[in-house]
Amino acid sequence: MKIVIDTVARVLTTFDGVAERTYGLYTKEAFEAISSEWVRVGWSLRYYHTFSWFGHPILQLPEDLVRVQEAIWRVRPDVIFETGIFRGGSLMFYASLCEALGHGRVIGIDIEIEPAVREAIAAHPLAGRVAVFEGDSASPEMFARVRKEIAPGETVLVLLDSCHSKEHVARELTLWSPLVTPDSWLVATDGIMRDLTDVPGGQPEWASDNPLAAVDEFAAVHPEFVQEQPPWLFREGVLTENVTYWPGAWLRRLPDAAGA
Numbered sequence: 001m002k003i004v005i006d007t008v009a010r011v012l013t014t015f016d017g018v019a020e021r022t023y024g025l026y027t028k029e030a031f032e033a034i035s036s037e038w039v040r041v042g043w044s045l046r047y048y049h050t051f052s053w054f055g056h057p058i059l060q061l062p063e064d065l066v067r068v069q070e071a072i073w074r075v076r077p078d079v080i081f082e083t084g085i086f087r088g089g090s091l092m093f094y095a096s097l098c099e100a101l102g103h104g105r106v107i108g109i110d111i112e113i114e115p116a117v118r119e120a121i122a123a124h125p126l127a128g129r130v131a132v133f134e135g136d137s138a139s140p141e142m143f144a145r146v147r148k149e150i151a152p153g154e155t156v157l158v159l160l161d162s163c164h165s166k167e168h169v170a171r172e173l174t175l176w177s178p179l180v181t182p183d184s185w186l187v188a189t190d191g192i193m194r195d196l197t198d199v200p201g202g203q204p205e206w207a208s209d210n211p212l213a214a215v216d217e218f219a220a221v222h223p224e225f226v227q228e229q230p231p232w233l234f235r236e237g238v239l240t241e242n243v244t245y246w247p248g249a250w251l252r253r254l255p256d257a258a259g260a
Contacts, residue, residue, distance in 0.1 A: 058089025078154035083137035084162030
């Protein structure tokens with residue numbers, strides 16, 4: 001994609017090798033074209049490696065954190081469940097939201113949790129709202145272990161952020177989707193991999209081997225879920241799409257899906 005920004009003429013022109021299109025610079029279409037490339041460039045420069053939350057590194061785009069906060073505000077889950085915890089930043093982010101709400105707790109899984117990370121989480125002021133388990137997030141044994149931590153009737157929101165291969169995410173989606181309560185969310189993060197095949201650090205195989213491909217296939221055979229981003233709780237203007245590393249990630253369990 002070729003993008004030309006003309007700040008004098010106040011237009012943006014794109015050329016995809018076939019068609020040339022020109023938009024006003026201050027339009028929804030121009031914003032989305034610029035944002036898409038900004039996300040790609042920022043990812044290649046490891047922009048998302050520059051943030052922390054309550055002292056713990058958090059490898060997320062801030063825009064995604066704000067959007068998941070909106071979903072948590074709407075759902076008010078009893079349990080926020082996450083696979084893939086790295087150094088605990090996202091766990092602390094979700095725990096801080098639970099603390100602010102005065103409600104909820106966080107359960108995290110990783111294939112390996114370094115002793116220093118475990119100790120830092122245990123010593124954190126929010127540790128009382130966090131539980132971590134070490135093991136394979138796509139194993140039935142881990143599901144059985146976590147299932148015991150969730151009481152009947154509790155509301156659950158699930159985020160998948162461990163291994164991002166299509167095969168692994170597909171297994172996680174199948175395994176953990178039964179925990180998601182009606183009108184809550186199942187989120188498979190980092191589908192942006194699909195759009196990073198040609199940037200420094202990207203891989204050609206990501207064109208098909210990515211979390212979004214797993215989500216698309218899961219949604220096609222699970223009518224109890226609908227693939228849609230959460231509605232913005234506040235919006236003025238014409239924009240409708242998130243600036244995100246998580247395109248197509250959001251699966252909402254339908255209200256009539258109890259017991260499905």
